Amino acid sequence: MSATTTPSRPGKPILEFERAVVRFAGDSGDGMQVTGSQFTTTSALIGNDVATFPDFPAEIRAPAGTLPGVSGFQIQFGSVDVHTPGDAPDVLVAMNPAALKANLRDLQDGATIVANKNAFNPAGLKKAGYEQNPLEDGSLAKFRVIEVPLSDLTREALKDSPLDPASVDRCKNFFALGIMFWLYDRPLDPTYTWIRAKFKGKQVLIDANELALRQGYYFAETAEIFTAHYAIKPASHLPPGEYRQISGNEAIALGLVTAARKAGIDLFYGSYPITPASDVLHALSRYKAHGVKTFQAEDEIAAVGAAIGASFAGALGVTGTSGPGVALKAEAIGLAVMTELPLVVVNVQRAGPSTGMPTKTEQADLLQAMFGRNGECPVGIVAPATPAECFTLTVEAARLALTHMVPVFILSDGYLANGAEPWRLPDPDAIAPITPRFVTSSDGPFRPYAHDPETLSRPWALPGTPGLEHRLGGLEKWDGTGNISYDPDNHHHMVALRAAKIERMQVPPAEVMGPAEGDLLVLGWGGTFGALRTAVEQVQREDGAAVSLCHLRYLNPFPPDLGEVLGRFKRVLVPELNLGQLWTMVRARYAVPAVKYSKVKGRPFQVAEVVARLREELAQARAEVARG
């Protein structure tokens, strides 16, 4: 903590905790995402492990003060392993009555609520649908409520600022952030740095925001509202190295650039803006110095078409979208399968069907990725488990696509896309090169469909290469020459060959966390990892139960030993944010009596609900044994 810019602390004791969960909630115009991000950055910079969950409405500015307009940002930070943003906030910062109402059900007894008292006026209460003021009617008795006149205090702090009243009011989020920084003993410097960069050249705004932040900090320290504050020491379990904070979408963008570089080719990213995938396009469009070409297409189909065209021309063609976009791209993905061109399809899943709930998370596009095209049309599928893992699995997805000349899906989701965690910067030289099967000459007539006996990939002959002129298309190909063929036996053979290409992919064996065999195996995939791991570890620790977690990163093909792993457990539970899609796949593939555990609410699993379900499963397993 800097002595120059952070005030000294008189008096109040510091209590140490291993972890804490804070949620900032307010109007979507209140700057809650910025506030949460700043709290996260500061916590990461002082060495805490962090995990975040931004939760915002699809409307850009829903009517102020109403429930649909509430935007939230939750962070869990700790000196120990943090795998989720936490189930229930220890502290809820509620900027208005709607923010309180929308978040109240997530609070446990004894939680602290910091409420902006000024916003609990008749108009604000009415918009939120409160008939009485919850700060006064005793309904919050189970909680520790700290009423702070945030609007008044911010105005008072900025009374000498030349800013207009509306702009002054917009600084109250930093006043609230100052309070939280004092409460959790964090430095102000990183936020000062951010403010100075953000408002560069606008000194009035820099002064006002810094002052609001500092006055919030002083206020918390001085006013008799908190009896103590809390310290969370740096995390000691993180391996040594240089770290940054990273969201899933940022990690995908970095992974794509890395993969193209490792293959020695250009990256071409075709995309049409869609929540929650647009940030991948935004990030990549800033990486032009790295040779990245981004194309904001006229629609989803054009985005994938251009990506496949770029692949034909020798680039790493990538398209990114969410489920509705994948639906539109289906026919073109089939063409990439037929023409055996590399393609990476990023699906940042959101709640569906149709437009669904665009800003809410879900993992209900697994079967769409598997089967959502005409004909027998197999693709590779990977699913990162954490925001940082979006980097490594993106590189691996591109490796598989380029090695086998096939489309490969990356199934991320809204939770991973916007959530952030510390990421240890990898050594670029330690990432294995990617070696596509380029050809530059041919003995005799060129055979564009002469398949490699191992990978089954066909040779990639780039336009511009003399002598290798050839034509591709969506009509069935004769194996070898690539000429159009309606021969029945050849078609059967080619369908099998395209399927075999996926099965030939080299993917790592299934990783089992916990005992290698036992009573219960939890089989998960994608963004539920943090909650499943935390829950499984808790049940292992507290109940001494023989429960393990197998979290799949590769969904097509499955890890080669998955069937064997499933067979080593008496019971298999498949928790998913869908109605049982992986469950359907493993039952069909391995004929195991797996049990499904579905949640489809647009929200991630909470650790406590998973723990409860695991205990139920274990009890049932014991009962079955007792019955013999």
Place this chain on the structure above:
Amino acid sequence: MAESTLPKKLTRKDFVSDQEVRWCPGCGDYAILAAIQKVMPELGVPREKTVFVSGIGCSSRFPYYMNTYGFHTIHGRAPTFATGIKCARPDLTVWLVTGDGDGLSIGGNHLLHLLRRNVDIKVLLFNNRIYGLTKGQYSPTSEQGKKTKSTPMGSIERPLNPLRFAIASEATFVARTYDTDVKHMGQVFEAAARHKGIAFIEILQNCVIFNDGAFDPWINKKAKEETLAFLEHGKPITFGAGGRKGIRLRGFAPEVVTWGEGEAPPADLVVHDAHDASSAPAFLLADLEAPMVMGVLRQVEAPTYDAGLVGQIERARERAGGKADLAALFREGAETWTV
């Protein structure tokens, strides 16, 4: 084998692939293919640097018959694949083959945006005013009242004029030619190839099976002297016997003016200016049905999308001053800390 085909003078045969051409006997597509194969050697572009891209439809089989790189894609989407190819590899010469159904119906949106962006691609739109491959339904250019398998009582839709579509979409090169005039096709194709930017060519093409004679009123040998006007930049638009008919404007309305043998043409004949900054004259020409104009209606200069894309990358690289390795990328825009 690895030698460029450029140094030796190529011939038409170098551009003929080993695939058997499978259009219906008498189809206009044969003549268009022959005209393209004939003009290719004149362009000085090596065979391997040429890519033909198509969608779906009779015309879209075209790439299979060209001994260049080729991509027969999906219905209506050829502009998107072509855009990706040209953006990834601006050194390639990209031709796009489409039809009135592929380009103006299922793929209308993509064609609009391809033209608007001015990607350096040459578009050949075969207009036969019918769906051929699906066996004879009306198309977006079929005349109103057209009786087809799907419109037994006649089509109730109003047709689209492909040239007006292209001009409205801000295409920088817009031309029309027709399948029975190999020489004119060759001239137009060559002019398109030499244009820097998008080039859109409507080719009136006869479908002998489902819409035979659709353009006969204009292009049959006996009538065409009176029904077609061939455009030449900088020259008055004339046609008819002895070239003694011209176009002049009354307000915004064009009218045909005739003068006698040995007489001087009227002084107020419309002189064709393909480079006019305004697209209004080209619209007027596109609309004419008596006579119908052939040739280059509009050719203006504008920056191309592909050059803009590459230019931004070059500028970003200069600004980065060579500090664009992966290690730098991982830190870009982020605060880091060490454990």
